[in-house]
Amino acid sequence: MTATLPARTAARTGVLVLAVAAVADDVPGIRTLTLRRSEGGPLPAYPAGSHLVMDCGDRRNAYSLTGDGSPAEEYRVSVLLCPDGDGGSAFVHRLAVGDVVTASRPRSAFAPVSTARHHLLVAGGIGITPMLSHARAAVRWKRSFELLYGHRPGAGAHLDELRDLCGDRLAAYGSTPEMLAAVRAALADRPLGTHVYVCGPAPLIAFVEETAAELGWPAERVHAERFSAADLDPGEPFTARLARSGTRVPVPSGTSLLSALEEAGVAVPNLCRQGVCGECRVPVRSGRPLHRDLYLSEAERAAGDAVMCCVSRSVDDELELDL
Amino acid sequence: MGAEHTSVPRWGTERPAPDPSARALLLVGFGARGCAITTAWAADVPAGRAVEVLAADDADEAVLAVLTARIAGARVGWRLMLAGPEADVLAARAVALRAGVLDAEIRCAVTSTERKRVYCPHCRTTTATTAPVAGETPCDGCGRRLHVYAHVSRRAGAYLGFMADAEEVA
Amino acid sequence: MTTALSSRVARFPFPFATDSYRYSTNVEPARRPVTTAAGGWGAGVLDVDDDYAAELAERRAVLAADPTRCQELPHMRVASWDALTTLLPELADTLPGTTSLDRVGDRWTWRNDRLGTARTFTVGDDDSLPEGPLAFLGSQIQDDVVLLDQREGALWADAGLVTFAADWSMGFDVGMRFLEVHGPVPRVHEAGVVQRAEQFLMRLQPGEEYRRTNWTMTVDRRLDTSTETYADWGRDRRLVVDDPALPDRLHLRVEVQHLIRLGVSNAVCFLVRTHVLSLRELATVPEWRQRFAAVLAELPDDMADYKGLTRFRGAAVDWLTSR
Ligand code: HEM
Ligand code: FES
Numbered sequence: 116m117t118a119t120l121p122a123r124t125a126a127r128t129g130v131l132v133l134a135v136a137a138v139a140d141d142v143p144g145i146r147t148l149t150l151r152r153s154e155g156g157p158l159p160a161y162p163a164g165s166h167l168v169m170d171c172g173d174r175r176n177a178y179s180l181t182g183d184g185s186p187a188e189e190y191r192v193s194v195l196l197c198p199d200g201d202g203g204s205a206f207v208h209r210l211a212v213g214d215v216v217t218a219s220r221p222r223s224a225f226a227p228v229s230t231a232r233h234h235l236l237v238a239g240g241i242g243i244t245p246m247l248s249h250a251r252a253a254v255r256w257k258r259s260f261e262l263l264y265g266h267r268p269g270a271g272a273h274l275d276e277l278r279d280l281c282g283d284r285l286a287a288y289g290s291t292p293e294m295l296a297a298v299r300a301a302l303a304d305r306p307l308g309t310h311v312y313v314c315g316p317a318p319l320i321a322f323v324e325e326t327a328a329e330l331g332w333p334a335e336r337v338h339a340e341r342f343s344a345a346d347l348d349p350g351e352p353f354t355a356r357l358a359r360s361g362t363r364v365p366v367p368s369g370t371s372l373l374s375a376l377e378e379a380g381v382a383v384p385n386l387c388r389q390g391v392c393g394e395c396r397v398p399v400r401s402g403r404p405l406h407r408d409l410y411l412s413e414a415e416r417a418a419g420d421a422v423m424c425c426v427s428r429s430v431d432d433e434l435e436l437d438l
Numbered sequence: 439m440g441a442e443h444t445s446v447p448r449w450g451t452e453r454p455a456p457d458p459s460a461r462a463l464l465l466v467g468f469g470a471r472g473c474a475i476t477t478a479w480a481a482d483v484p485a486g487r488a489v490e491v492l493a494a495d496d497a498d499e500a501v502l503a504v505l506t507a508r509i510a511g512a513r514v515g516w517r518l519m520l521a522g523p524e525a526d527v528l529a530a531r532a533v534a535l536r537a538g539v540l541d542a543e544i545r546c547a548v549t550s551t552e553r554k555r556v557y558c559p560h561c562r563t564t565t566a567t568t569a570p571v572a573g574e575t576p577c578d579g580c581g582r583r584l585h586v587y588a589h590v591s592r593r594a595g596a597y598l599g600f601m602a603d604a605e606e607v608a
Numbered sequence: 609m610t611t612a613l614s615s616r617v618a619r620f621p622f623p624f625a626t627d628s629y630r631y632s633t634n635v636e637p638a639r640r641p642v643t644t645a646a647g648g649w650g651a652g653v654l655d656v657d658d659d660y661a662a663e664l665a666e667r668r669a670v671l672a673a674d675p676t677r678c679q680e681l682p683h684m685r686v687a688s689w690d691a692l693t694t695l696l697p698e699l700a701d702t703l704p705g706t707t708s709l710d711r712v713g714d715r716w717t718w719r720n721d722r723l724g725t726a727r728t729f730t731v732g733d734d735d736s737l738p739e740g741p742l743a744f745l746g747s748q749i750q751d752d753v754v755l756l757d758q759r760e761g762a763l764w765a766d767a768g769l770v771t772f773a774a775d776w777s778m779g780f781d782v783g784m785r786f787l788e789v790h791g792p793v794p795r796v797h798e799a800g801v802v803q804r805a806e807q808f809l810m811r812l813q814p815g816e817e818y819r820r821t822n823w824t825m826t827v828d829r830r831l832d833t834s835t836e837t838y839a840d841w842g843r844d845r846r847l848v849v850d851d852p853a854l855p856d857r858l859h860l861r862v863e864v865q866h867l868i869r870l871g872v873s874n875a876v877c878f879l880v881r882t883h884v885l886s887l888r889e890l891a892t893v894p895e896w897r898q899r900f901a902a903v904l905a906e907l908p909d910d911m912a913d914y915k916g917l918t919r920f921r922g923a924a925v926d927w928l929t930s931r
Contacts, residue, residue, distance in 0.1 A: 159815045160690075160871025184872050186693075221814050226874040228759045229683040230538060252872075256686050256732065307512035308538040331461040331515030333542040335760045387818070391633045391808040409804045410633075444791035445784060535783075540760060559777045559835045562676070582839070589792050593783035600835050604842030605919065 129220045131158070131167075135210050136189060145241065145272045146208050147181075147193045153215055160186040163252035164225030164245045164312070164340065167192065169207075169218040176203035179244035179314075179340070180221060181273070183251035190221075193272055195241040225312070225340045227252065232308030234260035235301055237323055239294070239315025240267070245340050246314060247273050250281055260284060263301060265294030265319070295322060302330050314340035350405070353429040357381065357438045358400050372424040372434075381438060383424060390426035397422055398437035403430040445590045446571070446597075449524070449548040455482055457545065461515035462488040464508050466530055468496055468522025471549040475521035496522075497529035505530060509537040520546045525553040525566070525595075532595035556586055556599040564596050574602050617892055618647030619657060620885050621862050623821040627902035631796050631911075633804045638817035638866055645895040653817060653866055654695070654702045654749055655881055660722060663750045663772075663831065670771040670832050671743075676779035677771045677834070678743050680755075684767035685734065685741075687755045687875035692741040693731055694870055694877070699748060720748060742769050751866075751879040754778070756786065756809070758874060763806055765789050772831040772882045774824050774861060775916060780835070794910045809876050812869035819866045824915045825924070826861040829884050845919045855891070855927050858920060859884040860900060887927060901928035 137149035152158060161184045166177045169192075178192040194207040210216070225245055227234060234253055238246040243264055253260040261284045264271065268289035277285050288294035302311065302323070311332065313323040320339045327337045349369035355376065356363050366375040373395055376383055385395040390408030399422050406416045408423035415421060422434070456463060456479055465480060467473035473493045483489050490508070494501040509518075518534050520527045527546050534544055556575055557564050563579025571588050577599065584599030591598070622644050642650040649655065671677055680688060696718055700709040703722065710717040714731040725748065729736040737744050746753060746769035754768035763786040770778035781789050786809070790802040797803070812818070826833055827844035848857050866879040891897040904917070905925045912918050 161814045162872065162874035165814065186871070221871070223814055223869075223874055226758070229686065229757050229873070229875075230759060232538060302514075305514050307509060307514055307516050307543075309514050328459060331457075331459045331517075333459075333540060335540050335542045336514060386634060386636045387808070388637070389635070389808055389811075391804045392635060393632055409807050412800075444797070445788035446791065542760070557780060559780055560837075560839055562779075587792065589780070590788075591780055591784065592788070594780070598777070598780050598835070601839050601842065604838045605846050607843060607846055 131218050131220060133190070133216050133218055135212050135214045135216065138210065138212055142270055142272045142274075144196045144270070145193055146196070146210075147191060147272075148207065148210065150190045150192070150216070150218075151188055155188070157186050157188055158190055159220050160184055161221035162223045162226035163248045164227065165221040165223040165248070166225075166245070167218040167221060169203075169216055171203040171206035171216075174203040174206070176207075177222075178207075179248065181244050181247040181251075183255045184248065185255065193241065193244050195272075225314070225338065227258070227312070228310045228338070230308075231310040232259065232306055233310075234258055235305060235309055235311040236260060236262040237298055237301075237311060237313040237315070237319070238262065239265045239313075239319040241272060242313075242315030242319070242340070243272055243277075244314075246312070247277065247280075249312060250277065250284075254280060261301070262286070263294065263297050264288065265291060265315070298323060299326055302326050302332065310336045310338060312338045312340075350407075350428045353431070354433045355429075356433055356435045358435055359438060366428070371426060372422070372428060376424060376438075383438075385425055388425040390423050393423070395423055395425045397424050400435040400437050402434035404428075404434065405430045444588060445592075446588050447524070447528070447548075447590060449546065449551075453547045454519075454545040455479075456484075456519065457517050458484060459515075460487060460517040462512070463517045463519060464490050464492065464505070464512075465519045466492045466494065466501065466505065466521070468494055468520075468526035468530075469549065472520075472522025472526070472547075475547050475549070476519070479519055479521070494526075497526035502530065502533050505533055506537060509534060509539060516543070518544045520544065522547075522549055523553055524548045524551040525555055528590070528595035529555070530595075532591075532593055535592055554586065555594075555596040556584055557591065557594055557596040558582065558584055558599050560601060564594070565599070571597070575599065614892075615658065616885060617889055619649050619655070620644070620646065620883055620890075621649045621821060621864050622646070622890075622893075622896050622899075623823050623862050624899050624903050627899060628906045629823075629903045629911075631793075631799065631801050633801050633808065635805070635808060635818045635820045635867065638819045638868075646893045649864070650819070652698075652702055653819075653868070653879070654698055654751070655864065656699075656702055656722075656750065660750060664723060664747060666831060667746060667771045671746075671769075674836055676836075678740075678746065678769045679778055679782040680740065680742055680767040681783060684755055684757065684875070686732075687757065687870060687873040687877075688740060688742040688745075688767060689732055690870040690873040690875060691753060691755060691877050692745045693872075694868070695745055695749060718748075723748070742767060745769070746771075749879075751881040754878040754880070755870075756876040756878060758810055758876065761810075762786060763809055763876060770834070770880070772880070773834040774822075774826070774863065774882070775833055775835060775838075777835040792914070794914050809867060812867065812876060814869055814871040814874075817866060817868045819864060822863045822865060824861050825917050825920070826859045826884055827857050827920075829859065829886075831882055831884070845916060849920050849923045854920075854923060855888040856886050858924055859886050860890055887924060891928065897928055901925055904928070 132153045133150040134153045136151045139147040166179045168177050181191045196208045197204045236246045264287045313320050352368045364375050364379045386392040393410045404422040405428040407426045465476040467476035476491050520530050552568050555564050558577040561580035565578040567575035569575040569586050574583050577584050583602040585602040587598040589598040700707050706721045708719045717728040719726045752770040756763040757766045768778045786806045827848045862883045864881045868877040
């Protein structure tokens with residue numbers, strides 16, 4: 116599954132430099148990339164259902180990893196070419212063996228629930244990619260699961276390997292009404308302790324969520340893959356004006372206010388750089404802060420006279436700080 | 439259940455209503471007041487839902503065994519509602535949670551908090567008592583005086599007790 | 609003796625940056641070396657010192673007397689394997705020369721000459737490590753370990769091997785939510801400290817590592833001050849007050865706590881490495897003597913009570929300031 120996010124220009128931590136080791140086009144319009152570290156060696160492990168955020172020219176796209184997540188030397192992603200999409204998928208479809216791409220470390224937002232007695236996996240179209248990862252991990256760790264997979268006739272990505280992997284735990288459907296009927300039947304009668312996971316087109320996700328709710332599934336048992344842009348948002352550029360010195364410090368997209376201040380030679384106490392410890396608070400004289408921390412209370416946020424500079428930014432083009 | 443800030447459950451003053459999205463419900467009442475509540479709940483459940491009502495004097499092994507069996511056979515959409523004294527509700531809830539029922543699938547109405555079960559970490563015995571939180575009770579296992587601590591295990595359905603006079607010099 | 613003593617001082621993670629101490633969500637990225645008045649600490653995640661073999665022998669004895677110190681709810685087995693396979697390579701890097709790790713697929717052979725350990729096991733195969741991966745891990749590192757599962761919008765302390773608890777019980781706390789675990793701690797709920805901590809921990813991405821410190825005081829070099837054995841050590845809190853050996857018996861106890869998001873299982877691995885330093889050793893560093901005296905004298909009563917310092921803190925402050 117894919118999501119497109121604004122491009123991030125500045126340096127960031129934990130970037131993986133990956134070389135394309137193999138390209139496979141088993142199903143028309145769907146390209147599978149095998150990626151390895153340029154310098155070789157193990158890649159970070161990840162929970163099933165994780166994704167990479169890959170730099171695709173002027174875009175950054177999130178692509179689901181399809182492995183079981185155990186530490187390994189290669190990652191695989193499968194990308195559907197969207198002719199009228201944003202260009203990220205076209206970028207991937209132009210890649211050839213030997214090309215080098217940069218990507219984030221794996222990010223997890225769709226992990227299996229460890230207490231589940233049974234995992235009901237529901238995939239539509241290219242939404243199969245995180246489910247392939249779930250199915251592989253379930254086999255590896257001997258979890259009870261089943262996979263309902265709706266795809267266009269003849270265009271089922273990974274269908275053969277899924278058959279080998281899942282055996283009779285896979286039910287594949289080439290027609291949408293049949294798929295939806297199977298999903299409804301499953302949601303109507305599964306043991307308490309089952310969790311359902313869905314990835315695919317928005318209408319499929321909505322169908323699963325609505326049907327599950329109607330059939331009495333508490334939201335805690337229903338999991339949909341959604342890439343959270345908030346997590347990855349590099350923010351708009353702005354300028355910090357330091358009231359005492361009159362200095363203007365530009366804060367580009369993807370650079371935190373704290374880093375920009377540090378680079379400008381302004382020392383600010385800090386610890387977590389994640390917006391939780393409360394160390395990096397700086398007073399604001401004018402301009403509206405864009406609070407993204409977990410530290411300030413609602414009242415403090417509303418007052419707008421302080422900002423946690425490790426994560427927060429500015430609504431206005433300029434933020435005047437009492438520094 | 440509102441036990442957000444500590445482990446000690448804070449039972450709201452409002453009695454919860456049956457979850458309208460439930461497809462099947464098990465209502466368990468402990469004691470006369472608990473059973474009066476389950477009767478009222480049963481009347482509130484919308485038509486067409488499978489409802490079973492169990493009545494017990496307290497959370498003894500027999501009723502907990504029935505609860506375990508019902509959970510084993512339950513399908514998603516099932517809800518558990520418990521009514522009665524805190525000690526019994528906590529014991530039944532512990533059984534349900536250990537069997538994989540989610541907080542979101544359990545609603546409780548507590549009719550009194552007088553009785554408690556207190557776990558002794560020194561000898562691992564659980565003692566029934568009416569001592570208040572911050573009060574004391576002798577341990578049935580090792581006889582030590584236990585301070586009843588404001589700390590509750592959801593899995594054990596018990597308060598933590600620790601030796602009240604451990605720092606005294608004989 | 610002198611060298612052992614001074615190396616203990618040199619490596620001690622003295623936790624106070626100012627003359628007063630309050631709870632905060634004091635997390636920072638791991639592996640950053642910290643320089644102290646006496647030396648430094650913190651370059652790695654695992655810190656193996658001269659007490660390594662003795663502390664692991666003590667852990668064995670504690671576990672033999674009370675197996676409830678090791679807890680693992682059934683759904684946590686994958687997380688336990690994950691913790692073992694994450695931390696053994698870390699230990700091998702920390703102890704080159706005296707340990708070795710050979711991996712052939714899932715077949716791992718571990719040798720640790722410092723402890724005389726040689727084991728071969730298959731990752732994920734429970735029969736190949738009969739005591740379980742968590743217990744085996746605990747036989748190789750000095751840290752106590754708690755593994756937290758993430759589900760239903762919360763973290764759950766669902767497994768742990770804790771033999772050196774500072775006045776709490778893993779056996780009682782197993783299965784609690786993070787906020788419930790912290791139920792008995794004063795102030796932190798009102799101040800939002802633990803709520804923020806939980807939010808922060810839930811956002812940790814695969815492989816991310818943070819750390820924090822916490823502290824209390826202990827009579828003698830007793831690491832097992834768990835609730836279970838309170839009857840054995842509680843009285844010393846009173847007896848030490850009038851003991852002329854107070855400066856040698858009373859210790860500042862500092863926990864270096866690491867918080868690691870495990871890649872495969874998505875569990876948060878919480879490592880607690882306990883360091884104790886007697887007042888007499890501590891006083892060999894004048895800055896520490898002054899600062900700790902100030903912190904102890906200023907500490908609010910409710911925090912001192914919670915930490916169990918009330919009986920002896922006056923005597924400790926007197927000794928520290930009388931020199
Ligand atoms: C950023 C993360 C965390 C923060 C800010 C935090 C904060 C605190 C604080 C301030 C205390 C009081 C300590 C004292 O005064 O001696 C405490 C106690 C404790 N913490 Fe944490 N903690 C964190 C992570 C964890 C984790 C991951 C666990 C694992 C379960 C944990 C388990 C405990 C326990 C068991 C206690 C003792 C509670 C009792 O008295 O029963 N903490 N914590
Ligand atoms: S550095 Fe911790 S809140 Fe900013």
